[in-house]
Amino acid sequence: MANGKLSEEKVFKDPVHRYIHVRDKLIWELIGTSEFQRLRRIRQLGTTYLTFHGAEHSRFNHSLGVYEIVRRIVDDIFKGRPEWNDEERLLCLCAALLHDLGHGPFSHSFEKVFHLDHEDFTQAIIVGNTEVNKVLRTMGDDFPKKVAEVIDKTYQNKQVISLISSQIDADRMDYLQRDAYYTGVSYGHFDMERILRVMRPREDQVVIKNSGMHAVEDYIMSRYQMYWQVYFHPVTRSAEVILTKILHRAKHLHHEFYTFKQDPIHFYSIFEDEVTLEDYLRLDESIINYYFQAWQDEEDPILKDLCRRFNNRNLFKYVEFNPNVQMMTLIELTSLFKKAGIDPDYYLVVDSSSDLPYDFYRPGEEEERLPIHLLMANGDLRELSRESEIVDAISGKRRTDHKLYFPLDLIEDFSTKRTAKKRILELLKI
Amino acid sequence: MANGKLSEEKVFKDPVHRYIHVRDKLIWELIGTSEFQRLRRIRQLGTTYLTFHGAEHSRFNHSLGVYEIVRRIVDDIFKGRPEWNDEERLLCLCAALLHDLGHGPFSHSFEKVFHLDHEDFTQAIIVGNTEVNKVLRTMGDDFPKKVAEVIDKTYQNKQVISLISSQIDADRMDYLQRDAYYTGVSYGHFDMERILRVMRPREDQVVIKNSGMHAVEDYIMSRYQMYWQVYFHPVTRSAEVILTKILHRAKHLHHEFYTFKQDPIHFYSIFEDEVTLEDYLRLDESIINYYFQAWQDEEDPILKDLCRRFNNRNLFKYVEFNPNVQMMTLIELTSLFKKAGIDPDYYLVVDSSSDLPYDFYRPGEEEERLPIHLLMANGDLRELSRESEIVDAISGKRRTDHKLYFPLDLIEDFSTKRTAKKRILELLKI
């Protein structure tokens, strides 16, 4: 049975947490499964490496990090406290390790184009006929289901859930620091060690001792900055736009019975909306890259052009654009693109990003968020934004940004359709 | 013509050098070529990510770093000194940026199996019919050739060569720090800023002011530690061994007219020893990964097994083994492996690593190395190991390490051939 200790602790050298410690046989065996090793072939930040060249790290990297943070909380901070049930320990560790297991290649775009949800696949891998499931079942037949419930946020003990997914969880704490480390930006720093030291288990949640409030403020500001400086960087979004359009085009060609030189056999079931777990697990970013490179030599000019752009980082340019108030301009541009022989379905794209840095609980809202609670010296709990002026100032304020993407090089090629293109540039104010 | 300045300086955020600055149009255009962008799909450290999970960075990453170091030396330290000819500036920057251009996927193994040399391909890309060549030629018809000569170490001005390849060059200074950063080990630190500040151009070489000797000592020790702690790590070598054997097996099967389910079309010309530049440039690590995953489902049990091992990090184990004094054991083991039904050609591998941390000039030696010269206060030059006790102590001392690799799981499977396998374990002293 896997519920034992390794004869000798295993350690991974990790640039963010220095060392990742594995003492449980169960964890060691989960790391060795093919489904978990597959995460090495899926980048943590999708196309961000085209903006920040250092961001080439994988989800494998991040998953180990989340595991390590939860391990430290559970083993160093919670252990022995009356409000904590140490029997939940392995469940927490497994959920932390496996929480991103269902991510596909370039998840964001992939899910949008094919109407998939990586969370469904995470569930499916954990409870399905997989190596991961086999390892988990050594802990009991219902153990995989419990792990799946924690990740799905339906597990009855909300303490456990809030370690893995809440507004201050191990997932966010790892990715902010890790993504900052690999991109090289200075925004992702906050005093995690301090935050861990002031985390306390309470009924149905994990709370933060009031003395750690400023470290939490700093964490929330880090998150805010990382979203706008890294995750929503307009160059990254340009690459995403192209990636999305490649997938759309390939699907479209498939449905049009186009004859591919490199037949997309890995995509058949996805294009047909009949994807199986087995098919899904075969996909990773090296497979996608394989096709994108092969498709550079297809006959179809759009697929070929978009793949070349993606592979050689010849991205779309952008301008600020608010579709709500500039609808007429968009309609005119669409028409002009057609006149100019540049298909607007693939070459004129409005992309929007939106983030809510922190929010307290607003019942009935679309996506209910659990607030961060501070544990006061007298034992009371206080919602963070009531104590912190900084957090109060940004609480509940959603920020949205819209941009319009287009291939400037094609538009500036005046050898054809000069008039339409000139007019396009005028409308874009370039 | 590309020999101009960009209207606005471009910067790349880099975790190692903070920022990489590009002011020259020529450099910006080289970075944009498909041959240079291809380096994003080739990892800097091959299979090392299977040992140090953080080491997922690409050669693109490193190439920018080498460029930046040379740029700082030339623009901040050498500029204006009488011994330096600033007309060599762009040549240095191009050679620095492009010095690794010819690397293939998992170069080390690839070159060994197929008798290729990445340096030949670097030359071929620079002088051949490529985007890189087209950009370089904007500087004059003989400019690509000069860049190629610098990288090939045949250029007449040895100063320029020693910036890019010597015992203390921009290449080594970047990779030591970068590989340390991504792996997370603490060994790669040395005071590069200090070394750069004390570099001086002299006839035929770059020398180091004596006041920087200790920083150089520290650099040499960093290099020593990185070789043994990271580059020659036995787990990484185990992955290399498997990778090598996969390539051997595929080539063998191809020559045996085996019918692949996933036909290795990308490898045809390589298997036939007739590789062209065009074929070579199509290869990268996503292509290799594509095949390795497909081959997990081949009929051939060896190819299939080795690919599964590689993809799921189920590596070979190892023991210390000196082939010079243990030849008889190796012969006996080979025979026993055959008896046990485990093909020793693929499953019993001696692997050796060897490094010479520093050496002074020894004329007539196989690989002549240019020594590091210190510039004394009185203007004299002194070879480093004459001044530094530490360097003298390790100078010219080659260290070699031999290990024997094998699949312990197969050997420990006693369901068949129990006697032979027991005897194998005895010989391996496990």
Next chain:
Amino acid sequence: MANGKLSEEKVFKDPVHRYIHVRDKLIWELIGTSEFQRLRRIRQLGTTYLTFHGAEHSRFNHSLGVYEIVRRIVDDIFKGRPEWNDEERLLCLCAALLHDLGHGPFSHSFEKVFHLDHEDFTQAIIVGNTEVNKVLRTMGDDFPKKVAEVIDKTYQNKQVISLISSQIDADRMDYLQRDAYYTGVSYGHFDMERILRVMRPREDQVVIKNSGMHAVEDYIMSRYQMYWQVYFHPVTRSAEVILTKILHRAKHLHHEFYTFKQDPIHFYSIFEDEVTLEDYLRLDESIINYYFQAWQDEEDPILKDLCRRFNNRNLFKYVEFNPNVQMMTLIELTSLFKKAGIDPDYYLVVDSSSDLPYDFYRPGEEEERLPIHLLMANGDLRELSRESEIVDAISGKRRTDHKLYFPLDLIEDFSTKRTAKKRILELLKI
């Protein structure tokens, strides 16, 4: 004349900026003056080392740092821009280096008790009969006056002033990072290199390119956190309270003709409100420490007790206390302290801290602040809080904190005046 270059650049190794570079003879000679070397004997953060033991760094340390930042701005960013007059260069460097020259030992408390102003002394040192003045005069007879005007914010070129003192100046950028480094807190990080790169000289001010807005947000948040986490730390304030009371007591005893065992000859002119520049320059923190240690053995019980507390870090405890709404409690406590034989003039102290993280320009306000202006792509200037939601949220919001300090050990000594002391503890809710 000092307006020359050193034959060889001098460098200082600095943990915050890596190296501090001095090329100008003038700067080198200023650093060598006795008035500047005196800053080595005055800590940058006064009593903070009693809370954060690492914060033992001096104002010498910080002054070099401010100089280096201004040097980088002027030499690397501003040089050659049409809006910048490079003849102001040395003036900027001198003002940066010397801006804190007039600080006395534990300035904050010292100035409060003796009604002194370190800025007056900075002016006096620069224009008075000092080594610094002599060095500055080598640049022209009116040069010292110009340096003094920059520091006094009366110089006609406001660009120069805003480099040294504005809401985003070299002074703040150095001390935030430096104080974070020495205390070890994680709050002082922001991307200074980025901010420097986007600083631009404009008429009457230095502005920030809009692309650097997020780095500025991060800087403002760092400043906010450093104020509340480090500079206003209640333990540091407790030490300040005691220090202040020691100085008060010594002055009081002097005016009462008390016979000191260690006569405070260094303080005579200060106690008499007749301090001269010469007397002032004799003071530093080793002198103060000398007296505080000697006074541990004085007859006067209050002076003796307070000095022992300060030297051995036996500080006052504190509770939250709002003097505006708790005036009656304070009156009652004062009366009870008297009853308990604990002199409330020295042992019951309300201390308040207050900070305004950022503000735009509000004409007519007590302390007029120049706002930070962003330089938009189209050349317009926009005040920071109009562009940044985060900054807008905290702009103009003053935060104030009040605490009541008292010697808990004396109150809890129930061997005398038990009833009064019990009642004191009740009122303090301890």
Next chain:
Amino acid sequence: MANGKLSEEKVFKDPVHRYIHVRDKLIWELIGTSEFQRLRRIRQLGTTYLTFHGAEHSRFNHSLGVYEIVRRIVDDIFKGRPEWNDEERLLCLCAALLHDLGHGPFSHSFEKVFHLDHEDFTQAIIVGNTEVNKVLRTMGDDFPKKVAEVIDKTYQNKQVISLISSQIDADRMDYLQRDAYYTGVSYGHFDMERILRVMRPREDQVVIKNSGMHAVEDYIMSRYQMYWQVYFHPVTRSAEVILTKILHRAKHLHHEFYTFKQDPIHFYSIFEDEVTLEDYLRLDESIINYYFQAWQDEEDPILKDLCRRFNNRNLFKYVEFNPNVQMMTLIELTSLFKKAGIDPDYYLVVDSSSDLPYDFYRPGEEEERLPIHLLMANGDLRELSRESEIVDAISGKRRTDHKLYFPLDLIEDFSTKRTAKKRILELLKI
């Protein structure tokens, strides 16, 4: 009794170890004693701050660091191992915390001039009539003596001693990292976390698992570099030379019945070789600085000049000088200094530094060193230099450096004694 736990753990923010954790009441109370707080007024690196301005940190700082390292070893690594007796825990922690307690101001010079030994004072403070002794005695009457024995290396359990003082002890591991941090040099980095993880208690010593050998090599190289780059820096030694001569001069004047304006009452008993513990504890660097500043105005020209030099960092210059082979030159220089009216007893000083980076055990040697032992996989112990080529190369090799110090400004003042001074410069080859 102090042998209890604090109701809440206390933490100190430390820039080197992030946090220092105190759970034991005993430790907390020791930190609060006046003898331990006194260490805040004694710099860790004496005059080094005159070379590296960041090196202003105190021995208080370092002592907490050594304590924390030992705490981690004992609590996280040794606890529960059969070779370790956890009853030694508090003894180790106390010895670590207090090991430098007897250091005086600028210890190195002070001890040399006055023939004192800080180790004697450490012993005296621990067993004498002090606050520290009173706190220690709460653990039993013989506990102070045991702590003193550990520090004196006479305690029977050599395991405990080797944690605090051996060739790889907590003392060295803290100061290398801490001094590197505060000076800002890049040499002091090594992977302490790794070393701690592989430390194992064995009979009579602490050994290192063989897998950590490279981290130990790196530590030894760090130490080597720190000695030559920081601790023996010639500018620091110049300040030491002046400091030493000031103390000599003051003692000399005292014995000559010179009438000081600032009478050295704190030094009386030291000058008379009759120092008591009480007198000694009154001394710290602020007291010394007080005198040095006062003495700037003495009548005696030598005392006055040397103090001004020290306070204003107007140090002696130096040349390489080997007293063994250049004795005749030294004699001639001495004579010329006299002729030139510059007293050679105070102004012509040969200073030597010497270090032995590592040595194995050589019985009968003057200072016996315990070697570092590696614990091999098979349980054997192997002396480090037998396994490590790098360490073997430098093992037992003492490096010595001699310099001659003199006041160049006085010699270059040709207004008097021109001929003698010219000849001095010739001999010094300046």
